[in-house]
Amino acid sequence: MQKNTVSLSWKVATALMSEPPIHNNTVVFNISSNVGLYSQFSLPLHWSYVPQLFEPTITYHNTIINRLQSDLGIRLAERKFPYKIALPVIDTEASFKLQVRFFPPNILSLTVNLLFAHDLTEGEYLIKCQNLINHSPVKEIIQWTMGLAESLDHNNYTTDYKFTAKPAIYLGGICRPDQFQEHFKQKTSHYISGLIRNSDKAPLSKELVTRIINKNNGHNLKIPNELLLIDKQGILYLSPYPIKRGSLKTSRISKAQDLYEIANIMGIFLENFFPSRVHNEDFVDFLLYKSRPWINKPEVVFRRSKSNQSIWNLLVEELELRGLLELVNEPDIIDVLSDKSRYFNQWASDWWNTENFENLITRKLERSRNVGFNFLSDPDLKLLIIKDYEEAISSLQGRNYKATVILCGSISEAILVDVLIQNPPSGVTTNQLLQYNLNPAIQAVKNNGLITNNELLALLQPLKDYRNLIHPGRQKRRSIAINSSIATIALETVNLLIKELQ
Numbered sequence: 041m042q043k044n045t046v047s048l049s050w051k052v053a054t055a056l057m058s059e060p061p062i063h064n065n066t067v068v069f070n071i072s073s074n075v076g077l078y079s080q081f082s083l084p085l086h087w088s089y090v091p092q093l094f095e096p097t098i099t100y101h102n103t104i105i106n107r108l109q110s111d112l113g114i115r116l117a118e119r120k121f122p123y124k125i126a127l128p129v130i131d132t133e134a135s136f137k138l139q140v141r142f143f144p145p146n147i148l149s150l151t152v153n154l155l156f157a158h159d160l161t162e163g164e165y166l167i168k169c170q171n172l173i174n175h176s177p178v179k180e181i182i183q184w185t186m187g188l189a190e191s192l193d194h195n196n197y198t199t200d201y202k203f204t205a206k207p208a209i210y211l212g213g214i215c216r217p218d219q220f221q222e223h224f225k226q227k228t229s230h231y232i233s234g235l236i237r238n239s240d241k242a243p244l245s246k247e248l249v250t251r252i253i254n255k256n257n258g259h260n261l262k263i264p265n266e267l268l269l270i271d272k273q274g275i276l277y278l279s280p281y282p283i284k285r286g287s288l289k290t291s292r293i294s295k296a297q298d299l300y301e302i303a304n305i306m307g308i309f310l311e312n313f314f315p316s317r318v319h320n321e322d323f324v325d326f327l328l329y330k331s332r333p334w335i336n337k338p339e340v341v342f343r344r345s346k347s348n349q350s351i352w353n354l355l356v357e358e359l360e361l362r363g364l365l366e367l368v369n370e371p372d373i374i375d376v377l378s379d380k381s382r383y384f385n386q387w388a389s390d391w392w393n394t395e396n397f398e399n400l401i402t403r404k405l406e407r408s409r410n411v412g413f414n415f416l417s418d419p420d421l422k423l424l425i426i427k428d429y430e431e432a433i434s435s436l437q438g439r440n441y442k443a444t445v446i447l448c449g450s451i452s453e454a455i456l457v458d459v460l461i462q463n464p465p466s467g468v469t470t471n472q473l474l475q476y477n478l479n480p481a482i483q484a485v486k487n488n489g490l491i492t493n494n495e496l497l498a499l500l501q502p503l504k505d506y507r508n509l510i511h512p513g514r515q516k517r518r519s520i521a522i523n524s525s526i527a528t529i530a531l532e533t534v535n536l537l538i539k540e541l542q
Contacts, residue, residue: 043157045283047210047290048134050172051301052150052182054203055312056190058439059146062092066192068103069094073392074141077298082344087333089305090392091149094140094189096121103194107184112177122155129174130165132156136178140189143305145316145323145398148189150182151301155283161214161227166234170207170274206304208275208297209234210290212283220265220280235269235276258350259296268296270351272358275300296351303355306331310364318528319436321535322380322405323398326391328368329377329384335361380405403430415541416458425454432531441527448530449478449503452537456481459541463490478504493540499533506530 065071074093075085101119108114116123122135134156141149152172160166173179187197215223224231229244232252238244256269266289267278277293284290309316309327317324334341335356342349356362383405391397416422432447453476460473460481465488476484482500485491506522 043159044161044214045212046154046156046158046160047212047283047293048154048156048169049208049210049297050150050152050205051208051297051304052152052172052203052205053301053304053308054148054186054201055308056146056148056186058190059144060142060190060192062142062192066097068097068100068188068192068194069140070097071095071142075392077141077302080295080298081342081348083341086389087330087341089143089302089309089327089331091141091143091305092392094142096140099194100185100188103188104181104184107180108177112180114177125177127154127156127169127175127178129171130158130169132158136181138181138185140185141301142189143309144327145320146312147305147308148186149301149305150185151297152178152182154178160209160211160234161230164239166209166230167237167239170209170234170237172205172207204304204308206274206300208277208293208300210277210279210283210293212279212281212289214278215280217265217280220278223280224267224278231269231276231278235271236273255354258354259347262347268293270296270300270354270358295348299348299351300355302334303352303359303361306334307359307361307364310361310368313368318532320398320402320433322402325373325377325380326384326387326401328373329381332365335365399430399434402433413538416455417462418458421454421458425451428454429534432534436527436531439524441522441524444527445503445506445522445530448534449506451534452500452503453478453481455537455541456485459490460484460488463488491540493536496533496536496540499529499536503530503533 062071072093072095074091075088077091078085078088098119101121105116105119108116114125116125118124121137123137125134125136126132127134134154137153139151141151143149158165158169160169168174172182182203183199183201184197186201186203187199188194191197214220228249232244232249233239235252252269252271256267259268259270260266265280267276269276269278275293275296277296279289281289309331313324313328334352338349338352338356342352386404387394387397387401394400413422413425416425428447428451432444432451435441435443435447456478457473457476460468460476461470464470464473465484468484473484478500482497482504486497491497
């Protein structure tokens, strides 16, 4: 069997259940902004969804190596990348490396790379090798890395994640340069089947083959003796030249993969837009505002490179990004982004280097617009409520759920009392209203028709019970269990109350 040089990579991504507690470098990863993902394409950074690069430390490598030995009985001599690992599925040994990027608020992306020698131009190997789930110990290292990235704690992390994996195969040295066109002509069905992972022995239809080749024409016109094929399933790059690290040819598929990663991340972001927005509305809106031009105006974003624009346009179609964006672009969302856009432009660049930006943007938006709480009559009370509101958001993001719920109850009580003072019930003095706690305040606004939204009134009711969280009696405090869901609902209730009264 003739062996060719093969680079097999995957772009692996998952939406984490929680946001990693990022505070500069950690024991497991050194963390830095990864603007190079975009600057390599000469793209404007002010439109870029900039991730954080997680560079593994020696503690990370020791954790992975120890687990390989304890869980799988695999001993490694290496203490850093690349590892030398066996791939039983295709009966070979490979050089293994990975790169970790974190796209806030909660998307993790891994670039997994294997370099080995094998003949993938024959048989079923081209298809078999792409299923990452079949590659042990690669799949285990990915799961462990995801757990370490989410917790940033090598002593306490989970190992069960669902993820997407988009493969990219670079076959180098498959024939002589002057034989490339004839070689591809003879093996077109084999390569196209490998690209779309069609294991059916029946030959592919000419219509399907023609469609796949035609949609890739734009980025292959300048290089006749090589072929870059992109599909929603992944990437296949064919070359008569052996693979060399750092060469222009290696750079070409690497850039195509990085564009695939950006497109895939945007797709995951859009799919998880509404759940993510509950936790941090302003920051998630900000990321949507940054991402929209990539889908709506790619000719502007990629105006400096027609080849990159061709690849990106194909990825937008293959991953159905326009359809996902349409699902997100509800009328309310469009109106909100229109209102916030002039403030988002204040952070056109370098936002990724701003410490605690996710919380800062909410505070600055409220102070800049001074809207949301304009229905309040007492300016001093308004400032206090805004401060408590910002702290409630920070508490939820910091997983301090009890503080979130207590603050939400306090905010609701203060808002309702202020509204009642502006519209006093018959026979009730201002001094009496100032003594109200949340329960009589809810009843008063309901009885006086100041709030007629029954769903909102029903959501406000439990907040009065949560005030027992600060009750001195242990029995009452222990009777209430607070978790992420309750804290999220409490904050969303405050948001609904503010919108109702605006």
